[in-house]
Structure formats: C-alpha cells, structure tokens
Amino acid sequence: MNLESELRGLAIDWPETPPLRLELGRRRSRRWPIAVALAAAALAAAFAVPQSRGAILRALHLGGATVEFVDTLPPAESQPLAAGLGPVIPLGSAKRLVPGLLLPPLDPPPPLHYTPANVVSLVFEHRGQAVLLSEFSGGGGTYLKKLATGGTRVDPVRVGTDAGLWISGGPHVVGFPRRSPRLAGNVLLWEHGRTTYRLEGPSLARDDAIEFVQSLRKG
DSSP states (O other): OOHHHHHHTOOOBOSSOOOEEEEEOSOOOSOOHHHHHHHHHHHHHHHTSHHHHTTOOOEEEETTEEEEEOSOOOOOBOOOTTTTOOOEEOHHHHHHHOTTOEEOSOSSOOOEEEETTTEEEEEEEETTEEEEEEEEESOTTOOOEEEEOTTEEEEEEEETTEEEEEEEESOEEEEOTTSOOEEOOEEEEEEETTEEEEEEETTOOHHHHHHHHTTOEEO
C-alpha cells in the first residue's frame, strides 16, 4: 500500500469543525505533501470526537500558504471577484513581481492587477463564469487569510506534478492584504517552484479546475 497516495486521496468532511484560516506568508518546508495528508487524516480522526473539536488548533502548510483552523469568523460580505484588486500594471512589471507568472490561454490576456503585498491578480471567464487567479512569489510577509465554518472540505490534490489543496464546501471567508474580508467560492491552491497560485470561482469543480490550470502558460 502507498500510504502517501492513500492519504492524499482522502475526502475530509468537517461537519462541525472550527473555522479555517489560510495565510500566505513565510516560506515553508518543501517536504509538505505527506505532512499535509497525515495532518489532514489526523484532523479528521480528531474531529470525529466531539470533545476535541473546540480544543484543537491545527495548520497545514503549502509554500507561502498556511491553512489554519481557528475558532471564529470575521464579518464578511459577498463582493465581485474583481473588487479591490488594485491598479492595472504592465506585463513587464507583473513578471518582475512574479517571475513564475502564469496567464490563461486568452488573446489578449486579461488585465493584470497589482494587489498590495506584491500579489498579481487577474479576473477572467472560464466556462462562462468569472474566476480569480492570484499569484505571488516567495513570501516575505505576503499573506492571505481564508476562514471557513463547518462543512468545509480540504482535499490534498496534485496539479500536474505539483502538490496542491482543494478547499470547497461550507461558507468561508477570504481576506487579502489591506482589504476587507469577503465571502469566497471554491479554491484551488498550489505551488510551483517559488510561486504560490490561488484560483477561485463560485462554480469551480475540482477536476475541472485542476485540468484548466494545466493549460495556463508562462507570462
């Protein structure tokens, strides 16, 4: 039996778990895929015991991202994906900020926005629905918080040869640097090289999202 493969394939359902916070920040250990799967399995077992749910605080790390389970959610409202992304910047500037910049297979490419803390974001349509792709290189204080209530799923996935996380299900909140928290849709988070990527869309499905991001091209 391949323990890593078995654990990575687990679908973790949190019926009454504490909220979840996702932080994009300091660089983390590269030896994360097995650790993520093991931590997820441990959390699933622990939260099966009602007495454990309110007392456990756990975190999963991915590149510059930290998925952290916390106790409370901040107030948040539904907003358009493009709200508060910051000014449009030239492609050359975006590539200097994110050397591993990826773009969707669209001609012309959608506008590139500079979001505080050196995040490059772009909004475009996929299968007739708006999606948000945010990218940042390294860490150095860049962060993004993602919080979720019970019913949220956190599934380890593979994006090509890269490790990732699929976050979906129950209500959750995202907060970009120096922006008000907002309600978020399903999210695919992955890392390639020194770049962390986040794809969000309210109607995204896991397999479709994974297939789509493999069509992204180098900027």
